[in-house]
Amino acid sequence: MxxxxxxxxxxxxxxxxxxxxxxxxxxxxxxxxxxxxxxxxxxxxxxxxxxxxxxxxxxxxxxxxxxxxxxxxxxxxxxxxxxxxxxxxxxxxxxxxxxxxxxxxxxxxxxxxxxxxxxxxxxxxxxxxxxxxxxxxxxxxxxxxxxxxCVAVPLTTSLKPLHDHYGIKSVILTSMQAISGAGYPGVPSLDILGNVIPHIGGEESKIHAEPLKLLGTLINGKLTHASFPVQATATRVPVINGHMLSVTVELENKPASEDEVIERYKNWVSPIKELDLPSAPDFPIYYHNSPFYPQPRLHADSEQGMRTSVGKMRKSNVLDLSYIAMAHNTVRGAxxxxxxxxxxxxxxxxx
Structure with missing residues (x-):
């Protein structure tokens, strides 16, 4: 090269x-x-x-x-x-x-x-x-x-297998965003230590809009955005690196079980896998079997910080599926x- x-x-x-x-x-x-x-x-x-x-x-x-x-x-x-x-x-x-x-x-x-x-x-x-x-x-x-x-990255990446196989009708999520996302010097210590701040200015509108462009369809040079609604609550938590998301999704077509969906994640193949890009992770989406994973402290740096980790997939009592997603906000998300x-x-x- x-x-x-x-x-x-x-x-x-x-x-x-x-x-x-x-x-x-x-x-x-x-x-x-x-x-x-x-x-x-x-x-x-x-x-x-x-x-x-x-x-x-x-x-x-x-x-x-x-x-x-x-x-x-x-x-x-x-x-x-x-x-x-x-x-x-x-x-x-x-x-x-x-x-x-x-x-x-x-x-x-x-x-x-x-x-x-x-x-x-x-x-x-x-x-x-x-x-x-x-x-x-x-x-x-x-x-x-x-x-x-930096939230739209793990959100959209984790939605991609669902969007491709089932279609998405709506998404509700709460983000738990690391303090490094606020830049330097970031959030005052007396605001964030031992606390959760339930608002990040200007963040939720970006989370609502960007996945729709990312999952849009390009035909003859014109992009048509995806059309499902996204409702986000953005919070700041006392974690250094790694934005964690609690996501609930309504699907167009219903999977037979959460195990079927987990297999979709585990068998998902990146469309750039064969390009051999130096920074591309081997597993852009990695599903964790343990219900205690992913965690920012344990998994934000996985594959040099370029992986989106997913876990705790389960049927939702309100919509269809709920899960956790997480990625390193200043590496994968920036x-x-x-x-x-x-x-x-x-x-x-x-x-």
């Missing part, structure tokens, strides 16, 4: 730091440029970043001089990963795309754009064809791809998911 020079926008933030850690020793991608705000520009990365990752700051990036996030400062990269905050991501990502630099974003700003793929490679790899409908540049050299909200998107785009010759 050729080596790609990549830039990271928002490199000093929590998501940007996760990109840097996960890209160390990547076989295809080499960090060539780091971008942040004007406060950090001109400083070495070691000086500019308050490094919060558990691994040491990589020596390969410590001396890289941080630049402002302008396209002219990143003219030597093949594409950029964006870990920018949504408050600034929209204008900056648009400027990069119109300058002919592909953007693979973790931000929410372009997720609802009908021409921009909202992508989980194991769920909707065909949606990358939406890139062909984008008009950021006349020669289509600049484009944007996004990865979903930087790791974006890197996997980039790997798919390489294999499909968009990069």
């Amino acid at each position: 050729p080596e790609y020079n990549v830039g990271i926008l928002g490199a000093t933030g929590a998501v940007g730091q996760k990109f840097i850690r996960l890209l160390q020793n990547h076989p295809w991608f080499k960090i060539a440029a780091l971008g942040a705000s004007s406060r950090s520009a001109g400083k070495s990365y070691a000086e500019a970043a308050n490094w919060i990752e558990s691994a040491e700051l990589p020596s390969s990036v410590a001396d890289i001089v941080v630049k402002e996030c302008t396209a002219k400062n990143f003219s030597d990269v093949d594409f950029v990963f964006s870990g920018l905050d949504a408050s600034v991501a929209g204008d900056i990502e648009l400027a990069f795309a119109t300058a002919g630099i592909p953007v693979i974003s973790n931000a929410k700003n372009f997720r609802t754009d009908p021409t921009v793929p909202l992508l989980i490679p194991e769920v909707n790899p065909d949606h990358i064809q939406l890139i062909d409908t984008q008009t950021f540049t006349k020669d289509r050299s600049g484009w944007i791809v996004t990865n979903p909200n 930087a790791g998911g974006a890197i996997l998107n980039a790997e798919l785009l390489v294999r499909k010759e968009y990069l």
Whole structure:
């Protein structure tokens, strides 16, 4: 494989730091440029970043001089990963795309754009064809791809086998979201220690909408969203990493038993399995037989944090099925998911 020079926008933030850690020793991608705000520009990365990752700051990036996030400062990269905050991501990502630099974003700003793929490679790899409908540049050299909200990832991944085999009529869930999802410095300790916060601003609307785009059908370059309703309650819990979901689903076609559904999960085959992508987990969906699993502390880091764990499948007294799903929010639900998107785009010759 050729080596790609990549830039990271928002490199000093929590998501940007996760990109840097996960890209160390990547076989295809080499960090060539780091971008942040004007406060950090001109400083070495070691000086500019308050490094919060558990691994040491990589020596390969410590001396890289941080630049402002302008396209002219990143003219030597093949594409950029964006870990920018949504408050600034929209204008900056648009400027990069119109300058002919592909953007693979973790931000929410372009997720609802009908021409921009909202992508989980194991769920909707065909949606990358939406890139062909984008008009950021006349020669289509600049484009944007996004990865979903950190709850929408395990939710949609866990719904995929049900959607394919039975059809979905409605979904109700409660998310129990780790504090790392709030970024750094995150939630004040006096609010979260020994407590559960029953609201996360702006979160529930994303959980309602994004699975419908992800599970939509692409025909002749036009995406038709799935149409089932989703009702979510988003809560913050005193867990460091790993968003856990309690999900109840109503199905179009009823399975004979919960054992039948469990077998669907265990026998599910990822549509990208044969592509041999470096960051792809061997088991994107893993079903745990123990009713005590999955647990964030035990399973968030499974397969380098890229696995969605499912367990406690049972018939529901209200709808049809209830289960637990969980995934690492800052890896699978953020930087790791974006890197996997980039790997798919390489294999499909968009990069």
